[in-house]
Amino acid sequence: MIINKLSLLVGGEAGAGINRSGFLFAKICLRGGLNVFGANDYQSLIRGGHNFYTVRADDEEVYSQADTVDLIIALNKETILFHKTELVTGGAIIYDADKITITNQELGRDDIKLIHVPLRKIVKELQGPQIMENTVALGAAIALLDYDLEIMNKVLKDTFKPKTAELNINATKQGYTYAKQNYSDSFDYKLKTVKTTTKQKIFVTGNEAIGLAAINAGCKLYAAYPMTPATSILHFLASVDRQYNMIVIQTETEIAAINMVAGASYAGVRTMTATSGGGFCLMTEGLGMIGMTETSPVIVLVQRPGPSTGLPTYTAQGDLRFAIHASQGEFPRVVIAPGDVEECFYNTLEAFNLAEKFQIPAIIISDKYLAESNGTTQIYDQNRIGIDRGQLITDQYAGEEYKRHKFTENGISPRVLPGTKGAIVRTNADEHNELGYTTEDPMLSTKMTDKRFKKLDALTKELERYETVKLHGPKTADATIIGWGSTKGPIREAMKLLSKEGFKVNYLQIVYLTPFPVSKVQAILRSAKKTIVVENNRTSQLSSIIREHLLKTVDHKILKYDGRPFNPEALARSIKEVL
């Protein structure tokens, strides 16, 4: 009997509620005190095709999906055919044999259990919509797993409006009862609620965490044009803007969005936009203007596989160099890559502070895997990172004529917002003097460039206090894995596996990519015996950055660029190969 170590997959056509049902299952586990990780996999289509959602539940912490599946809920035949090889021996498939006929030959293995539940029939009897089949199946899964139906009912009640909730509660009950009666004790995997001493955790996606942090940080204007996988930030914020005095506006294009947030930042609000590669391309000109005008929007770049439209609903880490070097000319920026849903929250707060304090654009670089997967994390500390708006004069302004781009020791010019009595606030995408008027003077231009780069020095200094890199695992190890962003989950899972096998590896996570934390990385790599970069791209952009900044070649690269995240076991295997 295997208790509280489960990997479940719900699969079916797009539009069959796959995402929702996987999510519900995960929530149920969470409520029982388990740690959960949920990831979706869907195609660029609205109905049909093949979608699936995997949930991993564990009494220990889980950081990613698993390589294998213990229980499949198959709402269509494809799900069985595509995923049967992922099933462990002793694993089971819940399906409706009235709808799906699968021959032994098609299945090709006899070490797994087929659990027929008459989903369609039950839904028909309940006169529910077809999409409810997945709730019935969930009930059956709960039964197989010997888990607590009451928690499920509670989650349904919290999720749906009363009427829908009731319908669904009935549905799960039917599924539950059917499975209990027909398949009692036929499955080795069980889930048990865990009494945790720690506080209830939350289950959240990377995009939600960023959106939530933006609200917490006092973001008042969010402007964006829909683009997978950034869109859910827009949806999330649009659904709550009325509660938080925010304006959430869907613009006509990404160009409009970036210029709108530049204007908003100049006016004096905290502001954010998000997009993916194609939209980021269109934002690059505005990005440079933000650099030049020393305004401070936060820009979220949620990567997906390119080049161009690529694989719009899948994941990749191919835009790092682009984010670092985007736009003509040279100006300081900060590029931050959170690695999990916890960091998505706190790093976003940092991004808002750094942007305003140094009057620079802050780019948060994420990807589909991080943005749309659900992770379990501690309830966010809403006051851990206080709001620091930098040098901002909000009352009346007095003294010498206000100079928006005043030369100062550290390059940062105290900010006054337009509308403030006594001050005229002028800025300029052209090179300008301290007052913001256009200049073409060579000496002044040099000085203004230097002023902007002084801020980079100040920023670099400030970041010494930040967790710009994190070392996970033992301080000394036989090999050091290096990564950035969403590979964090699979890497940490792989480390668990490796450590079980007695391998001593640690993991250097680089959170701040620009300015690159040279000395911190150097300090860690100096004692690294062997370095292995893990990245979701083809050219290993991080390796090139390490070469550039540290004059150091990493020993090995493990790269994956098929749009899918790393799986822990496969990754552990690849690591072992080079150890």
Next chain:
Amino acid sequence: MIINKLSLLVGGEAGAGINRSGFLFAKICLRGGLNVFGANDYQSLIRGGHNFYTVRADDEEVYSQADTVDLIIALNKETILFHKTELVTGGAIIYDADKITITNQELGRDDIKLIHVPLRKIVKELQGPQIMENTVALGAAIALLDYDLEIMNKVLKDTFKPKTAELNINATKQGYTYAKQNYSDSFDYKLKTVKTTTKQKIFVTGNEAIGLAAINAGCKLYAAYPMTPATSILHFLASVDRQYNMIVIQTETEIAAINMVAGASYAGVRTMTATSGGGFCLMTEGLGMIGMTETSPVIVLVQRPGPSTGLPTYTAQGDLRFAIHASQGEFPRVVIAPGDVEECFYNTLEAFNLAEKFQIPAIIISDKYLAESNGTTQIYDQNRIGIDRGQLITDQYAGEEYKRHKFTENGISPRVLPGTKGAIVRTNADEHNELGYTTEDPMLSTKMTDKRFKKLDALTKELERYETVKLHGPKTADATIIGWGSTKGPIREAMKLLSKEGFKVNYLQIVYLTPFPVSKVQAILRSAKKTIVVENNRTSQLSSIIREHLLKTVDHKILKYDGRPFNPEALARSIKEVL
């Protein structure tokens, strides 16, 4: 007496014909067998302000402007005030004392000659337009320099329509006569026609050279939106499109331009666009589409100082990293940086060939200084670089169903143009299969990415035969200067100065920045005693690229980012400081 070593400056308000008159003077020198370099300096305005054009004429080769000026033609007072300190001892200023009163105090030096010519009066007498004052002054300059008025007349005849030419010929004659009568032999600098055995040379800007090469290469569609300093390519091509069966179209935006050339390339024509940083930003999304669809336009990026609008009429080399990494995802491209007007021509032809042969975007990166300065060069060999369109099936297509993105050994899929009998030509910004249909399959996606990167291998191999780097000066030296693009002129001039002083330096010019010619650079730097990077930017992007590819820090960086090109003597001084 100094013969055939002259630096002349014509200065005045915008709209006073400064550019034209400097250019005419240069042409006159050229026709006399001299080598000439002409550079303009103007502000972002149409009339007024202060513009100037410098001409250097020499019987030896000249590669850039000089640090000092021997003769000034001042059409306004500012010209005198701004440039008096640049005048050498014994230098002269031609001006109209009736218009410009300048006190000794204002002048502040007594080692120069003031040459009054009644420009306004002469023009009035001739009933010419005010702008003709500069032609009168030119005539006076010819007289002072003891040069040949006949050549001047010839140039005027070749340049203007008969009536205007005649008017101008009269004007120069008046200026000439006045100066001969009043200032005969008062100036130490002389010009003499030179009988050269070599062929007549041409005088051309970087932009003209690129435009000319495009025509020579068979470019049939040029689409662009005006942006300084790329605009003159548009003007140049628009003026001759009717002679060469070309379509030259001013688009509504740069986004339209890049997509239009992508479409044209798919249809099967050689095609080009050009812009500067801001426009290039807007093109980055299309650039990625070109990478993905394996189309092959040539894109010219003419840099100016950023960030953002920056100094729109000045020069910089701040966009190198951006050009290399622009657009999301990863795909091969070629980035070529010609260093002078000769290379502008031949490199452009190479760009067209490489783009088509490897079905990749080719980026030519230039800057204002190279694009708008006139250099002297040998008449271009129009057949040196033949047209190589790569694997192109133009007749009928037969055989298996045509696969636009067929997997092949070297990644290059033979091309058929739409309209060809027997073949359906399909391409796709989404990831696609060989036939161009959308795919989301992980294995196929990996394979397609690898296919595109195989082309990079093939390209890298092909480039071994190309002059991707050039070593100027002695093979062994005490120091090696490293540069790319337009710094070539000032660097070569500085080398002349240094070698006269006995310093032994050589100069590694990197022409192909992507793919970076690692082994060639390595081979040269291995034996370099001291390395000095010279760049028109603040962060020394080339140094970072050398670090990245060669794991090598250069010893010194000489950087200038005030919008102005390096001057040879100042550069030589800076080099000496670190020798």
Next chain:
Amino acid sequence: MVTLDDLKTPKTNTWCPGCGNFGILMAFKKALIELGLQREDTVLVSGIGCHGKMVNYVNINGFHGIHGRVLPLATGINLSNPNLTVVGFAGDADQYNEGWGHFAHAIRQNIDMTLIVHDNMVLGLTTGQATSTSQQGFKSKSTPFGVIPPMLNPLAHALVSNGSFVARGFAGDMMHLKGLMVEAIKHRGFAFIDVFQPCVSFNYLNTYDWFSQRIYKLDEEGHDVTDRKKALEKSFEWGDKIPIGVFYNKERPTYQDSLPHVKDENLTKLSTKNVDVTSIIKEMM
């Protein structure tokens, strides 16, 4: 003669069952057959969105471009080789949001191509956000409190941009739409058809029924297609009665017509050897 079978592709169609796009797809195939166009001589250019998948479902030349850029992409193809018949398929967000900056310009220039906009009044492929042609008050994930501005009127914009062929079709009336496509493709110059395309997954408001109850055919009312002013008036009709059909159709010189040196020239045939530029070089001496 091409047949429906020739036009079939191996790709499984991934539109939602019942989607209006099927009507557009079939209408286009039938139009191609009726026009007797060769597969090799026809190019389908599409944007990004559900509509963009057209390129996967018609076996003719195709370029699936990026979001919003059907027009410049198609223009590049058309100018390079006027022998090709170029038909662009865009979405409402694709053309009226992201690609809005090209719309009036391609029309003014009278590029010789056809543009068909799948106007489902939502961003379909990104799961149903509101778009420029969504009705005021329309609720979506990005506009949970309803769309604020009044809807964009693409036909009116096309008409005031000197559009030479401006029409509206309905995906639910395939044969009528086919007729419009035939006329549009035959039209020398820029032909624009906005197609009402029910999105069964996200547009709960503008359904087949909604349209069917409202639309009427202009040609059945004796509308004069050469009267731009009338056409403009008709373009504002919205509410209980909404016209479909040809609003305006009158040829005027195309862009190429004004380029005597390359008129009807297939430029792709010309770039084979180095072009002699001696005459320009002479001027540089």
Next chain:
Amino acid sequence: MVTLDDLKTPKTNTWCPGCGNFGILMAFKKALIELGLQREDTVLVSGIGCHGKMVNYVNINGFHGIHGRVLPLATGINLSNPNLTVVGFAGDADQYNEGWGHFAHAIRQNIDMTLIVHDNMVLGLTTGQATSTSQQGFKSKSTPFGVIPPMLNPLAHALVSNGSFVARGFAGDMMHLKGLMVEAIKHRGFAFIDVFQPCVSFNYLNTYDWFSQRIYKLDEEGHDVTDRKKALEKSFEWGDKIPIGVFYNKERPTYQDSLPHVKDENLTKLSTKNVDVTSIIKEMM
């Protein structure tokens, strides 16, 4: 009360002597004075082009943005702090070429701002290429054989986009233009003025004289500014008689009017301490 002197800046004006921009500059300053606006409460947003230099010549808050983006930039400012009076100055290429994609949308949304387009029918600062409003046949360095397409009609586009204030001025009639500006700035909602602005350096065709001979004032003819259809008809008048003045003026709800939670709220005053998001976090449990 601001005075002309208060509005002066230390920057030397670099427009060509005689440029129409001087008329626009003076009209704007006088409008500001007439309206009694405080310098601190007014923001000038400009694009890139000769017109863009406005920001250097009026001593009020200013943001000199990038080419073509006056509208989204100004929108961001206006939405963040509706207490500010935002006036955008764009060029014809700036707004009708590069920025065309924003035009209809800002108008539809009825952002509460004023947009003034310096319509000199050329790209001035880049030395006189043709633009969307250049007349057919206009010769320039980029169109040496003459402009091909018919000119864009920005007023008509504004009108069919539900523009709530649409007007045209003439830089050569400064006092009339000032009147338009005063009305436009007072207008609650999006106010658009296209200004005929002679470019003495590059537009040899549409000169002061050319305009003076043709223009007449709508208000002198009793034009009804609440009649959109009439306004549209008037917008097509071109040739011997060209109308200037207010074509249309009728307020409708602004974008902010439809945002009850932030209506008239100065959002810039709100981001000072961490916002409590407990209620959302609870849903994530």
